[in-house]
Amino acid sequence: MGRIVLDRVKKNFEQVTVIPPLDLEINDGEFVVFVGPSGCGKSTLLRLIAGLEDVTQGTISIDGNDATDVPPAKRGLAMVFQSYALYPHMSVRKNIAFPLRMAKLDKAEQDKRVEQAADVLNLTDYLDRRPGQLSGGQRQRVAIGRAIVREPAAFLFDEPLSNLDAALRVGMRLEISELHKRLETTMIYVTHDQVEAMTMADKIVVLHAGVIEQVGSPLELYRSPRNKFVAGFIGSPKMNFLAGEEAGKLNADTVGIRPEHIRASASEGDWVGRVGVSEHLGSDTFFHVHVEDWPQPVTVRAGGEVEMYHGDTIYLTPDPERIHRFDAQGLRLG
Amino acid sequence: MARAVSTQQKTINTVLAWAIGLLIFFPILWTILTSFKTEAQAINDPPLFLFFDWTLENYAIVQERSDYMRFLWNSVIIAGGSTIVGIIIAVPAAWSMAFVPSKRTKDILLWMLSTKMLPAVGVLYPINLIFIQLGLLDTRTGLVIIMMLINLPIIVWMLYTYFREIPGEILEAARMDGAGLRDEILYVLTPMAIPGIASTILLNFILAWNEAFWTLNLTAAKAGPLTAFIASYSSPEGLFFAKLSAASTMAIAPILILGWFSQKQLVRGLTFGAVK
Numbered sequence: 001m002g003r004i005v006l007d008r009v010k011k012n013f014e015q016v017t018v019i020p021p022l023d024l025e026i027n028d029g030e031f032v033v034f035v036g037p038s039g040c041g042k043s044t045l046l047r048l049i050a051g052l053e054d055v056t057q058g059t060i061s062i063d064g065n066d067a068t069d070v071p072p073a074k075r076g077l078a079m080v081f082q083s084y085a086l087y088p089h090m091s092v093r094k095n096i097a098f099p100l101r102m103a104k105l106d107k108a109e110q111d112k113r114v115e116q117a118a119d120v121l122n123l124t125d126y127l128d129r130r131p132g133q134l135s136g137g138q139r140q141r142v143a144i145g146r147a148i149v150r151e152p153a154a155f156l157f158d159e160p161l162s163n164l165d166a167a168l169r170v171g172m173r174l175e176i177s178e179l180h181k182r183l184e185t186t187m188i189y190v191t192h193d194q195v196e197a198m199t200m201a202d203k204i205v206v207l208h209a210g211v212i213e214q215v216g217s218p219l220e221l222y223r224s225p226r227n228k229f230v231a232g233f234i235g236s237p238k239m240n241f242l243a244g245e246e247a248g249k250l251n252a253d254t255v256g257i258r259p260e261h262i263r264a265s266a267s268e269g270d271w272v273g274r275v276g277v278s279e280h281l282g283s284d285t286f287f288h289v290h291v292e293d294w295p296q297p298v299t300v301r302a303g304g305e306v307e308m309y310h311g312d313t314i315y316l317t318p319d320p321e322r323i324h325r326f327d328a329q330g331l332r333l334g
Numbered sequence: 335m336a337r338a339v340s341t342q343q344k345t346i347n348t349v350l351a352w353a354i355g356l357l358i359f360f361p362i363l364w365t366i367l368t369s370f371k372t373e374a375q376a377i378n379d380p381p382l383f384l385f386f387d388w389t390l391e392n393y394a395i396v397q398e399r400s401d402y403m404r405f406l407w408n409s410v411i412i413a414g415g416s417t418i419v420g421i422i423i424a425v426p427a428a429w430s431m432a433f434v435p436s437k438r439t440k441d442i443l444l445w446m447l448s449t450k451m452l453p454a455v456g457v458l459y460p461i462n463l464i465f466i467q468l469g470l471l472d473t474r475t476g477l478v479i480i481m482m483l484i485n486l487p488i489i490v491w492m493l494y495t496y497f498r499e500i501p502g503e504i505l506e507a508a509r510m511d512g513a514g515l516r517d518e519i520l521y522v523l524t525p526m527a528i529p530g531i532a533s534t535i536l537l538n539f540i541l542a543w544n545e546a547f548w549t550l551n552l553t554a555a556k557a558g559p560l561t562a563f564i565a566s567y568s569s570p571e572g573l574f575f576a577k578l579s580a581a582s583t584m585a586i587a588p589i590l591i592l593g594w595f596s597q598k599q600l601v602r603g604l605t606f607g608a609v610k
Contacts, residue, residue: 052506072509085507089525098521102512146511156510 002186078147252325269315416481428493496530
């Protein structure tokens with residue numbers, strides 16, 4: 001079980017409020033991702049749930065029990081840190097067994113569970129090594145192994161993949177997702193990478209300056225972002241924002257349109273512009289198009305093998321169904 | 335080519351390091367050599383390096399005249415005792431400053447270090463008076479206390495820098511893994527801090543062993559350690575270079591052997607904390 005409820009939780013560091021009162025419900029078995037730019041309070045929020053930081057106000061309950069003043073050791077949560085935080089003086093086996101040793105499980109049971117976890121994480125051959133003798137990916141697995149052996153109410157991940165190289169990151173992302181499918185335990189995952197958020201989450205919590213901007217499934221956030229911040233943060237490349245005349249036509253302060261919802265053509269379209277930078281990825285092509293009198297270039301996604309280059313004239317047509325309208329406060333209209 | 339240059343550089347570095355090492359070691363070597371000469375040979379001009387009549391008579395005389403073992407034992411008690419007491423006080427102090435720092439932690443550390451900036455002789459008179467009042471003059475207890483106090487700032491600083499190196503996330507991980515404060519200290523912090531604590535102990539022991547100002551000024555016949563033993567041979571009444579050298583060699587021998595065996599720890603201790 002792992003249902004976590006935050007009720008009017010507030011956090012101050014000295015005089016500075018980093019998280020104004022905030023409510024959040026995380027259901028049992030959910031994979032929840034906290035995402036936001038650095039300094040948005042996502043790690044602080046995770047640490048509040050972990051008990052590594054004290055809440056200034058409000059309550060946190062885990063499975064219906066008030067855990068606000070319960071020390072981290074007694075909350076029944078497991079955490080995977082960005083730096084892995086393995087015990088350097090212990091072998092992999094002892095690292096993974098540590099939470100079981102703290103829980104005073106008998107030796108045979110400890111060994112059994114460590115073997116199981118090692119098997120799941122492909123660590124069986126490394127059990128007698130020290131963390132210092134492992135690669136980054138292996139260390140990350142040990143950290144995950146240490147978290148899963150004790151069968152916690154929920155897993156907390158604090159940017160666990162940011163120290164890995166790009167290829168390894170994609171692999172570990174899949175492994176963590178698979179682990180979640182298998183264990184069906186609540187997972188709370190903090191990242192600044194919206195791709196990780198989109199690919200892994202059942203539910204994404206977008207944070208900005210300590211405030212929850214929106215909570216929803218990846219596609220909900222993609223289809224109907226509640227405000228300009230979420231619209232710009234979710235999706236890659238970023239949504240294009242147009243103000244002024246174009247927005248005025250649609251009775252909005254600003255309109256947003258995603259690069260993939262603009263059709264590019266060499267011959268006809270609503271807008272005409274010139275290709276600035278063109279990025280040919282093979283599967284897709286991204287054009288940065290300069291339209292006369294517009295302050296910023298428009299990013300457009302086109303098919304993989306469209307042969308248009310710097311300086312070419314290009315015609316753009318937005319999909320009218322997919323235009324997002326925002327008012328002067330940046331809130332979604334309609 | 336880059337390889338050739340680096341090999342050449344390496345050779346130069348090695349030669350230079352040996353030259354500096356020998357230069358620093360030379361007075362000790364000279365002392366040891368002199369201890370095997372007769373008094374006449376010891377003051378020979380030009381100085382004799384290796385070709386003289388090697389003799390052990392100085393050692394015999396020194397041993398006969400003064401009780402080496404008693405001085406040695408005093409040194410062990412004073413250096414060892416002050417180190418143990420110092421560590422017992424310094425570990426919790428450094429611990430709390432490293433892991434639960436307050437706004438004033440840096441100031442406290444600096445203030446502690448500032449006591450080392452005062453010349454020792456500046457407080458000789460008051461300390462002497464206090465020792466007389468408390469009946470600590472020429473007692474090992476008195477010296478253990480003063481030696482401990484003198485080195486305490488250095489021990490705290492060294493341990494503080496060691497503890498600071500232990501990443502906070504590892505301690506948090508232990509907490510998340512269900513470790514209480516006792517488990518955290520016993521199974522995670524202490525094993526990780528042991529190399530630091532060990533080299534601190536070693537360095538402190540050596541500092542206390544070699545300390546000469548207070549040991550000479552606060553002791554007489556009873557509690558005098560090896561520094562007093564050496565000093566007793568540098569008398570103004572005549573030149574006893576050979577005997578003085580023999581006494582010095584006997585005094586530094588134990589610490590030299592200890593240092594030799596714990597070189598690795600010591601070097602780490604000296605370079606790591608960047609304290610001394």
